[in-house]
Each structure stands twice: as C-alpha cells, then as structure tokens.
Amino acid sequence: MKVVCLSLAMLALAGVARAEIGIISPEAAQELIQSADPAQRPVVLDTRGGYKDYFRGHLPTAHHLNFDTLRGTDHGVPVQYLPDDLTRALLTRAGVDRNRTHLIYATGESLPNDEILSASMVAYVLEKFGVEDIRIVDGGLPGWKKSGLPVTQEYFGNPAGTLPEEMRPEIALTIEDVLERKGKPGVVLVDARPHNEYLGDDEIWLRKGHIPGAISFHWARLMEEDNTHKFRPFEQVKADLAAAGLTPDKEIHVYCGTSREGSLLRFYLRHVAKYPNVRLYEGSWKEYVSLKQHPAERTENKAQ
Numbered sequence: 001m002k003v004v005c006l007s008l009a010m011l012a013l014a015g016v017a018r019a020e021i022g023i024i025s026p027e028a029a030q031e032l033i034q035s036a037d038p039a040q041r042p043v044v045l046d047t048r049g050g051y052k053d054y055f056r057g058h059l060p061t062a063h064h065l066n067f068d069t070l071r072g073t074d075h076g077v078p079v080q081y082l083p084d085d086l087t088r089a090l091l092t093r094a095g096v097d098r099n100r101t102h103l104i105y106a107t108g109e110s111l112p113n114d115e116i117l118s119a120s121m122v123a124y125v126l127e128k129f130g131v132e133d134i135r136i137v138d139g140g141l142p143g144w145k146k147s148g149l150p151v152t153q154e155y156f157g158n159p160a161g162t163l164p165e166e167m168r169p170e171i172a173l174t175i176e177d178v179l180e181r182k183g184k185p186g187v188v189l190v191d192a193r194p195h196n197e198y199l200g201d202d203e204i205w206l207r208k209g210h211i212p213g214a215i216s217f218h219w220a221r222l223m224e225e226d227n228t229h230k231f232r233p234f235e236q237v238k239a240d241l242a243a244a245g246l247t248p249d250k251e252i253h254v255y256c257g258t259s260r261e262g263s264l265l266r267f268y269l270r271h272v273a274k275y276p277n278v279r280l281y282e283g284s285w286k287e288y289v290s291l292k293q294h295p296a297e298r299t300e301n302k303a304q
Helices: 002-018 027-034 050-057 084-093 116-128 140-146 176-182 195-199 235-241 260-272 283-287
Strands: 021-024 045-047 062-064 069-075 077-081 100-103 134-137 188-191 225-230 249-255 278-281
Touching: 021 027, 027 100, 027 140, 027 188, 050 062, 062 069, 062 140, 077 283, 084 116, 100 116, 100 140, 116 134, 116 260, 134 140, 140 176, 176 249, 176 278, 249 260, 249 283, 260 278
Parallel strands: 021 134, 045 062, 045 100, 100 134, 188 249, 249 278
Antiparallel strands: 069 077
C-alpha cells in the first residue's frame, strides 16, 4: 500500500513539474503533438492576425486564435483588453484548458516582422487567466519549416476548454499602479517600443515621448535578427539587460505602445531569464497619451 501511495505521489509531482511557462523547440513541440495518448496532446494556437496566413499553412492541429479578437476599443481608447467575461468566453471557445499544455506560435522574419508579439500577447492573456502550462514555439512557423516538420492546410477546431478557477491579476498593472510605484527605490519602468518612438520621433502617437522616468529597451534586442520569433539565449543578452538596469533584483514594470511589445519583454524577463518580479502595464502608451492630465517627456533616462 505504501509503495502504491508513493508511486502515486511521485506521478503527481511529475505532473506538476511538467507544467511550466517558457519556450519549446519545434522538435519537442512535434513530439507533444504526436503523443500516442490523446489526453497528453497539446492545445496548439496559431495567433497570427492574418486569417489567410492560417489558410496557407499552419502547424498540425493548430486552432486559429487571432490575437486581436482579445482586444477592442474602450471609452474611445483602441485595442484595450476585453472585459474578463468576454475574454473567458473566447478562450474557452478556443479550447484553452487548465489541464492541457498550450503551444503558441506565429511567424517570424527580420524586422519589421513582429508576429511574435501576437504569440507573447496571447501567452500573457492565458497566464493572467491562470493557465500554468504555456510554451511559445521557438522560431515560430519558419523554425518549424526549417526543421523539416510538416505543415497542413486542414482546419482544426479544439473542443471547448475549462479555464482555471483562479486568475492571476497581479501580473498586470493599471495606470494607478504605475504612477504609484514609479520612481521608488528598486522599481524600474521600461518602455519596450523602438527607440525613436520612445524619444517621440514618430508619426504614430497622439502625444510624443514616454512616461516620465521610463528607460528604453526595445523588445527586438532579445530576438534573432533573421527571425524575430526566435529567442536569443539569456547569456547573449544578460550584459545588455544589466547595462540597461534590468536585473533580477529589481521590480520591473513594462509597457509599450499597445502592450504587445511589452508582453514580449515581460515574457523574456519572467520566463526565459527567470526574473521574479515583472509586470505589464496593459493600457500602455495608447492609454497613457489619452490621459492628458499626466505629463510626457522626450529626454532619455538611464536606470539608477
């Protein structure tokens, strides 16, 4: 009886150990997709915004979840995250499930391709809704093809999933959180947009510049130049992060234009570099610029 109980305990622990948030190679992802046990096969989510891209070819068993269906205009501010009840319905419909592994991917080339941001944004939303087993496929669809793995045009729809009962709202920041914490010892506010946007040299934004006190670290510095869906090893970027003041002892608050770029920087710091305290300001610059009672600045800041 003791042996049986011990074996069951070990299996339970092994199951817990398998659940993680991080990146996975195309080859390891393929092994999961081809698992002999259907219950062990992952939920595969193609997060690209272009539905015709999905039609042209996708990973086997991939369900198309256009990342932008999770956002909409709220009080005049575009691409804000939807209310939780709507998001919950969309994730459930896409098959997101508390007991499954989730493989997320898009495509990648050299800049200006930024499809990886759709994958990191969806990964962030799943994490906030309590999902604990999430892997971004390293290299995305180009990496998959480069490994000689099969692509299909067959549609695939997941059965409805069951989300975790508990969410993780603590990984998100509101504007009130940002204003209350910024400038305090050990807190770093970082803008993940391209440097020209940080400085206000753009034709995009209603107001120019960045949140006062924020430093700049462009998300693409963490990715390979020829494939922005492939993550650079932490040892290659560790010095750059430290030089910017992004170290694991800090409380790091990330934002960008609409939260996609910030979701990538947060994903890397939290789940690749394993920094313990990294949060995302969901409203990001597109919300901040609409709150004209709060100032913007265009001068460069360096972490203290």
